[in-house]
Amino acid sequence: MRNIVAYMAEEQRTFAESPFNPVDSLVFSTLAYLNYEASPCLPPSPAGRVLLHDVVMLSDWDALSFGSWMEDAKDTSSFLRALSSSRRMRDVRVAFYANEVSEAVEKQFSAVTLSFPVTQGEAFYLAFRGTDGSFAGWKEDFNLCFKKVVPSQRAALAYASGVASAVEGALFLGGHSKGGNLAEYAALTVDEAVFKRVAGVFNHDGPSFLEDPSPRIDEERFCRLLHKTVPESSAFGMILERRADYRVVAASALSVFQHEPFTWQTEGADFVYQDALNPSAVLFDAALDAWLRGRTPEERERFIDTVFELLCSTEAASWGEFQDKLFANARQLLGSATQLDAETKRFVWQTVAALGGILKDETIRRLKPAARLRLPRVRARYGQGKGSEE
CATH class of the missing domain: 3.40.50 (Rossmann fold)
Structure with a gap:
């Protein structure tokens, strides 16, 4: 190519x-x-x-x-x-x-x-x-x-x-x-x-x-x-x-x-x-846009700051350094996450769950029209197979 x-x-x-x-x-x-x-x-x-x-x-x-x-x-x-x-x-x-x-x-x-x-x-x-x-x-x-x-x-x-x-x-x-x-x-x-x-x-x-x-x-x-x-x-x-x-x-x-x-x-x-x-890109982009619009600027800032604080707790200065010791850094990141206070933990998981929920809803919304379009064609073939004159 x-x-x-x-x-x-x-x-x-x-x-x-x-x-x-x-x-x-x-x-x-x-x-x-x-x-x-x-x-x-x-x-x-x-x-x-x-x-x-x-x-x-x-x-x-x-x-x-x-x-x-x-x-x-x-x-x-x-x-x-x-x-x-x-x-x-x-x-x-x-x-x-x-x-x-x-x-x-x-x-x-x-x-x-x-x-x-x-x-x-x-x-x-x-x-x-x-x-x-x-x-x-x-x-x-x-x-x-x-x-x-x-x-x-x-x-x-x-x-x-x-x-x-x-x-x-x-x-x-x-x-x-x-x-x-x-x-x-x-x-x-x-x-x-x-x-x-x-x-x-x-x-x-x-x-x-x-x-x-x-x-x-x-x-x-x-x-x-x-x-x-x-x-x-x-x-x-x-x-x-x-x-x-x-x-x-x-x-x-x-x-x-x-x-x-x-x-x-x-x-x-x-x-x-x-x-x-x-279609997969359209689905993700629609979900991400809905998630962004559903969070206040303060909530987005808090979530992003928390995630990057966890990444920095690994002492890696870049994504390359993080990946060089992926297992050790991931273990340290998870360990740091457990030390977050209860309110911050709840906020992070609620934010992640909200994005997951929007992705799920968007997937269902896009699959329903496709299912409705396929259904008549299946019935028509079934009817023809049985000798239907419809």
Whole structure:
């Protein structure tokens, strides 16, 4: 099957010869996960530019991908190899790399600007990194369920405004996972002069917003710029999503593993699209939305804080560390859970039970119409078998 790795290996036209497209955006969004500080050729000044080809070829690939989902993805080496030999990517330059993580304020923010020549001048893609493997990164993602604004969103606005003031040319904003949310937020909140330079906004399987960041979200000009794509079994990208203008991409993996960009299917200069999400994804998304609407922001915050306090009690700093000693950490987590006070225990179990109950009700609700549709067909076949003239 064809994915972004095969796309880069086959698409050898320059951006001047073939315009920037949604598949390019997913490639650039994936590049936001690289640890550019591990490259020996990164300029000391954030505004200094270096060829992406040099970053890839002169760096240790394990160091570049350390700490993100790319570290364990089987296509990472093929991706970097295709990148290093791509005629299309040969003039792409890296600048304005930022990487900020703070456990104290539950913030994980990283972005990089990738510039490339176009027919008239130069364009700039501001790629926002999605969630890394740290608990701080995941905690900030879950905070989106009860906070109007999280620290990374403020950082994304400042980053977009700063880069726009330092360069001239068209701006593309995009990202995968939480990075897609940050790209949208920045585009919605930058001042008017910067927004007029935005040529596209790409959200690849990133969540939406608890509340609209600005009235711009309903304007036709923003809707024309926005490209939201989710895999067919999307869960994360549909959180808080109220709009219907997203597109569903076919993927080669199953269930939540479709979140990985390397599983998304491509054809030519675009993705392979489906008409709708898979039924299981629709079921889960409807249940999760009902659960979120059924809890107050305070209840969501309390539940999320409790879960992460339990995870932190294992002394693991990331999901990778938690999984490295899965049995021991799980045992310690369960032990910590038993030490919760009675009221907190009751609250946690009631919250989990509520989500389980909604999933059960939603499943029954969706199965009933299907059963009613099947029943007449069964009776008709039975009647015909008995020689009925009905």
